Amino acid sequence: MTTPPRDAAVDLAPVPAGSVLAIRGGRPLRGRVDVKGAKNLATKAMVAALLGETTSILRDVPDISDVAVVRSLLEVHGVNVSEGDEPGSMVFDPSEVESAHFEEIDAHAGASRIPILFCGPLLHRLGQAFIPDLGGCRIGDRPIDFHLDALRKFGAVVEKQPNGIRLSAPNGLKGANIHLPYPSVGATEQVLLTAVRAEGTTELRNAAIEPEIMDLIALLQKMGAIISYEPNRVIFIEGVDELRGYDHRCIFDRNEAASWACAALATDGEIFVGGAKQQEMLTFLNVFRKAGGWFDVQEDGILFRRDTALKPVTVETDVHPGFMTDWQQPLIVALTQAKGRSIVHETVYENRFGFTDALVKMGADIEVHPHGLQNGPRRVARRELEQAAVITGPTPLRAADIVVPDLRGGYSHVIAALTAEGESQVSGVDILSRGYEKFLEKLRALGADFDVVR
Template sequence: MSEALSSQKSESDVLVVHGGTPLSGALRVRGAKNLVSKAMVAALLGDSPSRLFDVPRIRDVEVVRGLLELHGVRVADGEDGELIFDPANVESANVDEINVHAGSSRIPILLCGPLLHRLGHAFIPDLGGCHIGPRPIDFHLQSLRQFGAQIEKTPQGLALTAPDGLRGTKLELPYPSVGATEQVLLTAVLAEGVTELRNAAVEPEIIDLICVLQKMGAIINVHTSRVIEIEGVPRLKGYVHRPVPDRIEAASWAAAALATGGEVNVIGAEQAAMTTFLNTFRSVGGDFEITDTRPPHDGRPGVEGGIRFWHPGGELKAVALETGVHPGFMTDWQQPLVVALTQARGLSIVHETVYEQRLGYTAALNAMGATIQTYRNCLGNTPCRFGRRNFHHSAVIAGPSKLHAADLVIPDLRAGFSHLIAALAAEGTSRVYGVELINRGYEDFEAKLAALGASVERP
């Protein structure tokens, strides 16, 4: 192992993976990471307590909980993943305490609208998150200014005030960004007047956030052609909500089953939000079976639905796919699936159109024996916004390739899980460094691996 690799990750943050064993068994996914943290922020807007069920035990939830508690929100644990939020005593937080969370999450930017409504001011520390591209907050700040916020740069971050309150406005996104859409929704619901957002994101988690806000008393209309209209209301109450299941985690385990030649039953996964992934999974040569949830009836116990994924045997087939905003193929699905594509016969093509630096993880796969070439050209059906900007955002995967063990350093959350899948599929023993990053979005992933028969251990 190189000195550079040793310096990046310590022995306390490593998972030893003995590869070559097909995963087999069942696991359960909870509420979507991309909804749960935003619903937690939404609790700030209510004047009565909120209850959120099926909350996963992941690092991002801990970060948001810490930020809410710093601002006076009382957060209590209920049974089996329930969180209860009491925002009765929202208060200003100490800048130094907020900065403890700097680099841990990009969620603080989404607290700005709710805090401006509740307190008249807010503070944003330096933002972290996965290093998969610049992910600028320019539109967040621009939209907050259009709502009436004043923003001052300080040595610690950005200080926001709203001396005249927040007012509805008309905005149009240059790209249907999920984060920017969430920002507008969380700010507009209590702003005076009507807000119109064009070119909005309409992912299932966005629609679920709209459901949360509607339960609180918001008036939000989702029109055709990605137009969302929000009519500001004077007050919001708390909510009671069970979030949509995590379609990213479900797809990650599906890809792991395919790459290792195994079978994984993902309890809680739902078909509707995963239809694009399921079509691609079947095109590659994987198979799946969907079980619908059945309530108790005539004394018989109920059944929680899910999706069982498996490798049916035979060769996998190469595919061409292009990531995109919903209802396209989700960018967070491509990294785990690419590991399975290294085992498919022929040339698979991936065109990444959401994050310009999301293919960097393929270098580690090549070091394990994969044959993946990245390109600056758009190899999809249509040119994208990265095509003329010198980013390696397309890849050609030649397979099947025999993967062998290696020492791996996790660069970001989704790439990290892909590295883990590759280690599980490879022959030999790999050491995966930086596994704490995986805890940001995958609940109890080590326990789930053990339940699926994986041979993994801490050194």
């Protein structure tokens, strides 16, 4: 297949709030989509702009609702945000950072968990910070205790109040020795954003080392931070007195790239994902190939399609460099069409198989084991909260009425509807705007047959 050209005529509008899609399935998805900067980097990089004494420029920022939330939160804290010199770039001027009222923070935060990462930078700039009760996708407990414990070790005073949490740093923030109970991405970001301006050296053990974390480290180094890391999940941060702004291009969104790859697998289509890169997706690509997929790595992206009849696989989600938890949901849709018994062990979040209820309603044979499976060879150590899903196929999927539960599960529901025969009604799809830029327009470009009915 020749790499499809970019479609300059595609509309840029997000998924409208309250949208319901009428999806007519059974048609392979074919064509090209382009992915921009990773949601899991762009939003954190925007927060990092608070640490600079001069203007920062972020490039390849995705047009998603999580970015809009962070932009609003920066603006209520006095950061001037404007469009950059190229499409998808943003400029942040933090010269007039100020405290924001609780009502403003709460109104703009919505369901986002990003406000917790404002704490370190605001403590450095203002000596205080406030975060409201936090939301996010309902896929597990996701406690913020790791964040608060780390901030306390830096010297922050944490006061829990009825409407949120207030933090202060009466004696400034000092470097600390921190050992995370679990290599949490969010907690690692918290430590990085706090330690770069803390007095002294911080040693972080059991850190997350996802590509987005490495990209955030590169960005902070551009600002003047001194950060080194060792291969055993240890990161050292030497605090500095001052940081400048950055000019940085976001790493691509490997979650979105994997999602479209799974869509090609499930619908027996062929999708070129522009902007996708091999190195950050090695683990996914191995599983994709084992499941019967074929891919061609090109200079400007990766082409995905089926190679053979789909095959069953066993997958264990894990922190990087393991198989990402965000990858398993769209993969499970494809595995419903594989001949045999697939097993997905979810070891990161304790409630991430709720989306399979809709797939079962559509005809899939999926059995969820809420306490995991005890037997069989394992690479990832068992966790107390883990679950397992056993998928037996192939099972033809039939149309159904579906309510989207969360970001990745919602994407998987849409792909399941596109795989099924008949017309499905999928509601709540506006949540997909949190992580998928121009989602409906990309579906149109791939030949999906659907209408927005309201």
